[in-house]
Amino acid sequence: MAENLCYTAMKKFKAKYGEIENVSDREYFTNSIHVPVWHDISVFDKIDIESQLTGYSSAGCITYVEVPSGVKNNIPALETIVNYAMDHDIPYFAVNTKLDMCEDCGYQDEIGESCPECGSKNISRLRRVTGYLTGSYKDAFNWGKQKETEDRVEHIH
Numbered sequence: 001m002a003e004n005l006c007y008t009a010m011k012k013f014k015a016k017y018g019e020i021e022n023v024s025d026r027e028y029f030t031n032s033i034h035v036p037v038w039h040d041i042s043v044f045d046k047i048d049i050e051s052q053l054t055g056y057s058s059a060g061c062i063t064y065v066e067v068p069s070g071v072k073n074n075i076p077a078l079e080t081i082v083n084y085a086m087d088h089d090i091p092y093f094a095v096n097t098k099l100d101m102c103e104d105c106g107y108q109d110e111i112g113e114s115c116p117e118c119g120s121k122n123i124s125r126l127r128r129v130t131g132y133l134t135g136s137y138k139d140a141f142n143w144g145k146q147k148e149t150e151d152r153v154e155h156i157h
């Protein structure tokens with residue numbers, strides 16, 4: 001599946017061609033028609049670019065945007081983003097945000113290093129990774145996808 005291929009294909013590519021700046025200097029290939037996950041770009045610019053490419057993908061495609069967890073308190077902003085994607089004929093659209101949970105007291109939100117309620121560092125970090133919700137992305141995905149998840153930037157412009 002693509003989630004493993006992004007990592008294993010990069011390992012094989014590096015073994016054959018070496019490390020090439022902006023081509024093979026990461027632990028993974030960028031999946032599908034996506035703007036690279038580390039690229040600083042607005043929600044709307046990302047949709048503008050990817051909506052031009054969806055027709056070239058014969059095996060399906062998804063466009064997603066990464067937004068801060070505070071979006072749950074701003075439904076009009078969320079509606080604006082979704083409507084913009086639909087107006088650009090995005091066939092499959094997702095809005096990614098971070099949701100962490102303290103395994104000791106059950107507190108849920110985007111959590112830094114430790115729980116703001118009880119101070120625990122026993123935190124599950126729910127992330128959407130190429131179509132799949134994981135319990136904790138550090139356990140569920142290979143090294144390449146873990147690095148990709150950590151490289152992701154929020155599209156907050």
Ligand SMILES: [Zn+2]
Pocket residue numbers: 102103104105106107115116117118119120
């Ligand atoms: Zn806690």
